[in-house]
Amino acid sequence: MQSVAAREQWLDRAMGWLPWVVWVVAVVAEFLTGSDIRLGPVMSAVPPLVAVAHGWRTVLASGVVAGLTQQAFLELVPSVETGAWTTAVTAVTGVTLASALSAAARVRRERQVEELHDVVGGMQRALLHPLPPELGGYRIAGFYQAAHSEARVGGDFYEALETPYGLRMVLGDVSGKGLPAVDATVTLLGAFREAAYEEDLGRVALVMDRALRRRQLISDDHRFATALIVEAGADGRLRMVNCGHVHPYLVNGEGAREIDLPACGLLGLFHLVPDRRPEPVAHTLAPGESFLVVTDGVTEARDPRRAFFDLEAFLAGPLPTGCPVALHEALLGALARHARGRLSDDAAALVLARRRADPSDV
Structure with a gap:
């Protein structure tokens, strides 16, 4: 910016x-x-x-x-x-x-x-460490862009891990800003990093919810979080649990398509909907396709005239496919141009791409 x-x-x-x-x-x-x-x-x-x-x-x-x-x-x-x-x-x-x-x-x-x-910025950078370019047989990229405000830090978070279940990643957004939001982020990332290696995908969401719920009771800070938890197998099969998060997109040479995922509830608030259990939804990522998920800091970014950033219009234009870095850099550039370098909220995104059959084909 x-x-x-x-x-x-x-x-x-x-x-x-x-x-x-x-x-x-x-x-x-x-x-x-x-x-x-x-x-x-x-x-x-x-x-x-x-x-x-x-x-x-x-x-x-x-x-x-x-x-x-x-x-x-x-x-x-x-x-x-x-x-x-x-x-x-x-x-x-x-x-x-x-x-x-x-x-x-x-x-x-x-x-x-x-x-x-x-x-605080050092804490957040340590939490959101750079992602490796390849993980679990997929190419991956992501960014975190802090809002231009005195708070500087917020509750957007991401992680990607290679586990016995395949590649598992999460992108989430804690409500609010400042040190309490960072503290809640620490709680959620710690729970994800532990459960991702041991639990089924639905159970990962439950573990994260319970960790945030315990923090609410201990600290009397009742903030919640949205998150999209994804598991990617070597064959391109994706399993996703949507905890009230912005829907992801599939991007390929023909354009982009939103994946409509049912939400199981917000993290920290599962106890309010006890009958709704986190059920993973499956989808297949074809070779050469990219999977894009963002936080609402992207979709709610405003220009000087207070108009929202049109993510679908951006995705409808010519896009680099199969290369996560190029796609996420194109998104970051479009976001900066729209907001004139001034975001009202933190913004984060993750891009996952499955290689084409021809390894030389980017």
């Missing part, structure tokens, strides 16, 4: 130069206007403006410059009362000291927030 970063850099530079622009304009205006107009008080605005984007040392330096400039302005007046001079110096000095303290506090808070973001 480079356009957002470029705009932020431009704004930071503009805020950095603004106080000096004010100073130059005031000096020029002082000499161009008549003696009945005095712009010395404007100098008191320079230190607070400097404090917005600079540290306390720069604020003190700007206060000295503002004070000297104001003194020069007073010298231009034929007769300056001592009280006026004292008032001007006191005003600039007081504003400069207050601005320096404000700048020091702002820098300290920014460092604390940056350290927290680094720690």
